[in-house]
Amino acid sequence: MQVALVLGNAISTVKHRSLENVKLLVCQPLAADGRSRDGAPVIVADYMGAGAGEKVIITSDGAAVRELYGLENSPLRWTVMGLVDPSHNPTPPKSKKEAKR
Amino acid sequence: MSPSANSKLELSSIDIERIVREVLASVMPAIPAPSANPSANPSANPSANPSANPSANPSANPSAASSATTSPVSIVKSYAAETIPQSIDAMHLNVPVLSLDSLRSVPSGTKQITVSSTALVTPAAKDWLREKGIGWTRIIPTASSPDTGRSSVLSNPSGPSTSVASSEFLQKNSMETPPKRVLVTGSVLWLRTLEKQLCPKSSQIDQVQLDDASSLRAVAQAIRNGTPAAIAVVKAPHATLWQAARDEALRPSIVSQWSDLTEVLQEHSSESLGHPKDRSMHIFKVTGTVTLNRAHPTYQGAVLKLAEPIGESLVGGVANEPDSIVVWDELGADVGSIIAVADGGEAAQPFRPKLKPVDAYNSAILDEINIKPHLLKD
Numbered sequence: 001m002q003v004a005l006v007l008g009n010a011i012s013t014v015k016h017r018s019l020e021n022v023k024l025l026v027c028q029p030l031a032a033d034g035r036s037r038d039g040a041p042v043i044v045a046d047y048m049g050a051g052a053g054e055k056v057i058i059t060s061d062g063a064a065v066r067e068l069y070g071l072e073n074s075p076l077r078w079t080v081m082g083l084v085d086p087s088h089n090p091t092p093p094k095s096k097k098e099a100k101r
Numbered sequence: 102m103s104p105s106a107n108s109k110l111e112l113s114s115i116d117i118e119r120i121v122r123e124v125l126a127s128v129m130p131a132i133p134a135p136s137a138n139p140s141a142n143p144s145a146n147p148s149a150n151p152s153a154n155p156s157a158n159p160s161a162n163p164s165a166a167s168s169a170t171t172s173p174v175s176i177v178k179s180y181a182a183e184t185i186p187q188s189i190d191a192m193h194l195n196v197p198v199l200s201l202d203s204l205r206s207v208p209s210g211t212k213q214i215t216v217s218s219t220a221l222v223t224p225a226a227k228d229w230l231r232e233k234g235i236g237w238t239r240i241i242p243t244a245s246s247p248d249t250g251r252s253s254v255l256s257n258p259s260g261p262s263t264s265v266a267s268s269e270f271l272q273k274n275s276m277e278t279p280p281k282r283v284l285v286t287g288s289v290l291w292l293r294t295l296e297k298q299l300c301p302k303s304s305q306i307d308q309v310q311l312d313d314a315s316s317l318r319a320v321a322q323a324i325r326n327g328t329p330a331a332i333a334v335v336k337a338p339h340a341t342l343w344q345a346a347r348d349e350a351l352r353p354s355i356v357s358q359w360s361d362l363t364e365v366l367q368e369h370s371s372e373s374l375g376h377p378k379d380r381s382m383h384i385f386k387v388t389g390t391v392t393l394n395r396a397h398p399t400y401q402g403a404v405l406k407l408a409e410p411i412g413e414s415l416v417g418g419v420a421n422e423p424d425s426i427v428v429w430d431e432l433g434a435d436v437g438s439i440i441a442v443a444d445g446g447e448a449a450q451p452f453r454p455k456l457k458p459v460d461a462y463n464s465a466i467l468d469e470i471n472i473k474p475h476l477l478k479d
Contacts, residue, residue, distance in 0.1 A: 005476065007416070007472045007473060007476050007477070008470065008471040008472035008473050008476075009470075009471050010384075010441070010465075010467045010469065010470045010471070011467070011468045011469040011470075011471070012441070012465040012466060012467050012468060013466070013468050014432045014433070014465070014466045015432070015441075015464060015465030015466065016432075016451060016464050016465060019464060019465055024441070024465070024467075026384075026415075026470060026471075026472055028416060028476075037416070040383060040384075040410060040412030040413045040416070041383075041384065041412050041415060041416055042382050042383055042384075042412070043382040043383070043384060043441040043464075043465070043467075044382070052471075052473045052476065053473065053476055062446065062447040062450070066450075073450050073451050073452070073453050074447075074450055074451070075382075075443030075447045075448060075450050075451055075462050075464045076382070076443070076447065076464070077382050077443060077445070077447045078382045
């Protein structure tokens with residue numbers, strides 16, 4: 001699971017049948033500091049109703065998603081598992097030297 | 102030809118023959134005498150009627166009586182039979198290039214051929230060896246035994262088995278200086294942070310290489326030195342996999358997630374190429390099509406497209422070296438289409454319960470991608 005920022009959404013007409021009626025988000029995975037980007041954006045299936053600008057928790061466990069939502073033979077992998085509360089502002093982890101000071 | 106010239110020629114040939122016999126007799130004094138002399142009179146059996154053809158019987162010639170039972174041809178044949186047996190199991194060819202010409206010296210019955218680690222094996226030679234059922238391996242001289250010339254067998258991709266001496270020495274050598282279990286190298290700068298996460302006793306970051314090709318060379322060198330597995334974190338995994346598959350010493354595979362690494366190493370027990378950046382359901386752009394001339398039976402009727410990632414360019418990032426992949430397309434994407442590609446294990450899910458070796462699957466053709474520009478500024 002990883003924290004990601006929802007950049008926007010994607011619209012698809014022709015897609016796999018397991019992706020019908022599923023909202024597709026363009027999410028940018030974030031690093032541990034909660035701000036810097038971690039890799040390229042991914043297409044994430046959203047069953048939670050997340051919107052652009054929100055931070056979400058995404059998972060890449062395709063088997064769990066198939067079992068959770070009753071999908072069969074689905075290529076779906078990235079899925080929104082939860083929405084991060086906007087009041088939560090994670091601070092970047094301090095190094096050992098900074099902690100000693 | 103005059104009689105004098107003929108006799109002179111006959112005497113000279115007899116002298117030459119006698120000199121050869123003497124030299125060979127001095128070199129090999131205990132050569133067994135053949136029971137028959139086929140070169141003397143191939144059409145007749147001398148033992149059956151020795152006096153029937155006196156000119157053909159060497160015993161009738163007093164000058165050749167000392168070695169009447171053996172001819173130079175038969176001696177040379179028996180000498181060659183002693184040095185190069187007609188039926189041997191293993192043979193070492195110390196040639197820089199193993200080609201069909203060099204394989205002509207391989208006697209029949211050979212089951213195993215070893216070549217030096219730097220030898221170049223031509224495809225025709227590989228086909229010939231495969232056709233004859235002869236296995237081949239590469240050997241390199243190890244640092245612990247430079248004088249003896251003994252070496253450890255590195256890989257045996259097609260051969261049935263290695264020689265016993267090499268295997269014993271490999272075990273002995275591994276007991277003295279056990280190789281690292283896993284070598285980790287790569288071309289990404291954050292690789293150093295992985296060293297603490299991995300077991301420090303069994304793995305070691307070799308060196309952060311400049312590019313993917315250098316990483317691949319480091320992996321190949323490590324495998325040839327006895328390391329059972331190696332991980333390369335590369336920028337273009339599929340291109341690197343393609344290059345690694347051309348090396349017989351490597352059995353590469355791509356691991357998208359670190360959690361899959363243990364499973365891959367257990368299942369395949371081979372060296373792996375891994376890249377931690379999961380690209381499943383990433384955004385790709387179709388750049389072309391792929392047509393197969395010969396394919397796996399499960400690929401009959403497959404529509405394959407060539408695609409390259411464009412996710413970095415969407416958010417204004419600097420795109421890395423394009424790493425095109427082949428995508429199984431069931432949706433009819435055209436060149437230029439933006440698609441969402443499922444990579445890894447999920448790519449084969451749509452075909453279940455059938456098993457297809459598919460690693461990338463076109464999940465959706467994206468008509469429109471809406472990205473809020475103000476979110477990119479952060």
